[in-house]
Amino acid sequence: MKKRLILAVTMLLCLVLLTACQSSEPQRFNVKSANTGSTGGTANTQNQMQNSQTAANDDGYDPLAEEDSYEGDADYWGNMTAVPPAATATPAPTIRSEYAGATPVVIDPIDKPTPTPVPPLTFTYQTYDAVNIGLSFEGPTGWTTDDTNANTFIIQNPNAAMDYPATMTIRAEKVSSAYTNSQLKSVVEGMLDDIGSAGFDTYDQSSTASRTLLGKNGIYANYTGTLNDGRKIAGRVHAACVDKVLYTIHITYPYAYRDTYIDQVFHHLRDTIKITH
Numbered sequence: 096m097k098k099r100l101i102l103a104v105t106m107l108l109c110l111v112l113l114t115a116c117q118s119s120e121p122q123r124f125n126v127k128s129a130n131t132g133s134t135g136g137t138a139n140t141q142n143q144m145q146n147s148q149t150a151a152n153d154d155g156y157d158p159l160a161e162e163d164s165y166e167g168d169a170d171y172w173g174n175m176t177a178v179p180p181a182a183t184a185t186p187a188p189t190i191r192s193e194y195a196g197a198t199p200v201v202i203d204p205i206d207k208p209t210p211t212p213v214p215p216l217t218f219t220y221q222t223y224d225a226v227n228i229g230l231s232f233e234g235p236t237g238w239t240t241d242d243t244n245a246n247t248f249i250i251q252n253p254n255a256a257m258d259y260p261a262t263m264t265i266r267a268e269k270v271s272s273a274y275t276n277s278q279l280k281s282v283v284e285g286m287l288d289d290i291g292s293a294g295f296d297t298y299d300q301s302s303t304a305s306r307t308l309l310g311k312n313g314i315y316a317n318y319t320g321t322l323n324d325g326r327k328i329a330g331r332v333h334a335a336c337v338d339k340v341l342y343t344i345h346i347t348y349p350y351a352y353r354d355t356y357i358d359q360v361f362h363h364l365r366d367t368i369k370i371t372h
Contacts, residue, residue: 213351216256218359223250224371228267230342232368235360257349259326261356263364264345274336276305279314286332286345287318295320308335309342309368319350329353331361337370 220233223240225248234250241249246268252261274282280303291298298320306315313335321327330347344364348356 211351213257216352216355216359218363220363222367223248225265226371228265229370229372230265230267230368231371232265232364234263234364257326257351259328259349261348261352261360262346263360266341266343268341268343270336270339270341273339274334274341276312276314279312279334279336282334282341282343283314283316283332286334286343287316290318290330290332290345290347291320294322296323296325297321306333308333308344308365309337309370311335311337319353327351331357333365 219236221236222231223234223238224231225242227242227245228248230248235252237253238250239253241247241251246266248265250263255261283303287300291300298318300318301316303314303316305312307313308315313333315331315333317329317331319327319329327350328347329350330345333344335342344361346356346361346364348360
């Protein structure tokens with residue numbers, strides 16, 4: 096009887112201990128990520144960290160994209176990311192020590208733009224007797240003449256180069272006294288102003304300079320311009336006063352042939368012109 100009582104008490108103690116162990120387990124709660132409480136926020140943060148770790152371990156993610164020096168992974172990004180080509184450094188020119196700090200200067204004619212070539216012009220000469228103004232001179236053969244004005248003689252190239260006929264106009268006008276260089280300068284500047292006053296889109300004139308004409312002191316100047324129709328022309332005016340007669344010469348020609356007309360026409364006239372009466 097006594098043994099049965101001890102066994103019953105032992106079994107009761109074991110049952111109590113077992114019940115106590117079960118009651119000590121932590122209580123579990125079912126938490127949804129949509130909750131706005133502090134527990135739900137912790138769950139969202141844990142999910143975001145897990146997603147970031149997944150992305151970082153994904154084969155398509157390039158961690159170098161987070162670096163400032165990133166230039167792209169062409170194998171992965173393809174056409175989605177334009178990768179600028181690496182800049183090629185231009186090597187500095189070698190400068191001899193004695194030229195260090197000097198400014199480069201365009202060398203003539205090596206570095207000058209090559210002008211558009213034009214067909215060459217060649218001239219033969221004949222004597223023109225400008226009886227109405229008392230002069231004679233040599234000019235290009237075959238040019239047309241106009242002496243209808245009593246104090247003006249004009250010759251003109253009938254075969255207009257560059258669609259612009261070169262023309263030379265010579266005038267003789269009696270004046271009351273000999274002209275000084277200052278007065279001749281005013282005459283030349285007035286002629287330039289009259290020439291550029293109409294028919295030009297652009298017009299530029301040079302400063303005046305001294306040069307003899309008919310054996311006397313003279314003043315001359317050059318001009319260039321673009322006509323309203325787009326043709327580019329150039330010219331020269333020259334004035335001198337001899338025995339109270341003011342002589343002026345105006346030659347105009349296509350801009351592309353300015354050197355040819357100055358060297359072969361104007362200079363030849365200046366070398367051969369003379370007073371006949």
